[in-house]
Amino acid sequence: MARDLPRSVVNSVRVLMLIVATAAVITVLIWLLRDDVILGWARGNPSAQEILAQGGIDQLRDSPIVPGFVALAVVAFVGFTLLAMVLGSFLLGGHGWARIVLTATAGVGVLVGAVALKSHLPAIFVVLSALVIAEGLVLSFLLWRRETTVFLRDV
Numbered sequence: 001m002a003r004d005l006p007r008s009v010v011n012s013v014r015v016l017m018l019i020v021a022t023a024a025v026i027t028v029l030i031w032l033l034r035d036d037v038i039l040g041w042a043r044g045n046p047s048a049q050e051i052l053a054q055g056g057i058d059q060l061r062d063s064p065i066v067p068g069f070v071a072l073a074v075v076a077f078v079g080f081t082l083l084a085m086v087l088g089s090f091l092l093g094g095h096g097w098a099r100i101v102l103t104a105t106a107g108v109g110v111l112v113g114a115v116a117l118k119s120h121l122p123a124i125f126v127v128l129s130a131l132v133i134a135e136g137l138v139l140s141f142l143l144w145r146r147e148t149t150v151f152l153r154d155v
Helices: 007-032 034-042 048-060 069-092 096-117 122-141 146-155
Strands: none
Touching: 007 034, 007 069, 007 096, 007 122, 007 146, 034 048, 034 069, 069 096, 069 122, 096 122
16 A cells, blocks of 8 residues: 655655756756856866967867866766666655765755856856755755654654
8 A cells, every 4th residue: 555655755856856957957058058167167277278378269178188077967967867866766665764865965966056156157057056055955954854754764
């Protein structure tokens, strides 16, 4: 007999899906705005500034000192999405440890969002970073609601 899930658990999974969707948007934007991302990264890098001054964005883009932002974003997105799917299913199954791991994952997302706020990225990334921070805090709040605790204890 299936039990009814408490609203806090259902909403936790919804917020988790929203975080995955936000991560997808960020990944696509990193690809679409890769030159802007490279320029933002170069702002704090003297070697990159020198290459930029000598040969422009084309030379900087082809330089081996520039990280593969698009590849990193895609790998991080795929890894995070798979992690979210597994942890979400374990949470729905009543496994209390999934709440702890999801809280830690949300905490890492909040830290990454905070770092991104200070990284000279285009304004859309600032907005999305703030959104990721808010989503992570909401997820943590929902995960530690009393009704979630009762659900995890009673399963």
